[in-house]
Amino acid sequence: MRFQPDDRSRDWRRRAMEEPGFVGHPPDTGWFCASHIDAAREAAHALAFDDGLVAIRARAHAIEGSVPPPDRGAHATVGPRRPDLPDLEPDLVGAELGSARLMASEAFDLRWVEWTLPVTDAHVLAASLRSLVPALFEALGIGSAPALERRTDRRWSPMDGAVPPWCPFTDSTFDEGVAADGTPVRVQVVLEHWNEDDVANATVSMSIGDLVSISVHGSDRGGRDVDNLALWRPTTPTVVAVVAVVATSVH
Secondary structure (H helix, E strand, O other): OEOEOOHHHHHHHHHHHHOOOOOOOOOOEOOOOOOOHHHHHHHHHHOEHHHHHHHHHHHHHHHHOOOOOOOOOOOOOOOOOOOOOOOOHHHHOOOOOOOOEEEEEOOOOEEEEEEEEEEEEHHHHHHHHHHHHHHHHHHHOOOOOOOOEEEEEEEEOOEOOEOOOOOOEEEEEEEEEEOOOOOEEEEEEEEEEEEOOEEEEEEEEEEEOOOEEEEEEOOOOOOOEEEEEEEEEOOOHHHHHHHHHHHHHOO
């Protein structure tokens, strides 16, 4: 799992690119067991590696010491609850959650809505998210959605004596635009490759300014497929209803 960059990881990757024969393991990347992979995915979305480990340990401790919440309905599964965290459920009364679950993380002070999707190619899922942009702008009441332009990027990760083009690499695809009111939109696909024929991990993300944040990741088996979608903000019924379209339409 690759975490957010910090000064140490940026320096490591710079040296890996510039110094012939450089070897080692990137300090922003780690392997996690099945018990901690979900927490690692959450942490990697926002934290550098060292801070992520602290948060993962805190979450594990919180879950181990938590009391199971009361029954809140067939589709509502809520994790450890703190009294100072907002309660999403009153805001979502009457919302069509479909197969979604309401989730909470005491370690990260976050609440989100999560769907389990049919296993789907990351680029196919990203296309579904792009198609939601106009409806999300309407649900948010922020005017017309912008046209999105595509760019791509490949970043090599020299390691263990292997250098480009024989080392692992990451391919990123960005669809980006800016609305008339200045609101930026981005849909991103990241494929982490061991080589051209072997994808280690796939993630998809979508953001509309600081109004909507969505992340999608794959199961533990790796590859270019994804099957878990989390809506981080906002969690209003209208936005949830728009995003739920993806959960019921992808195949």
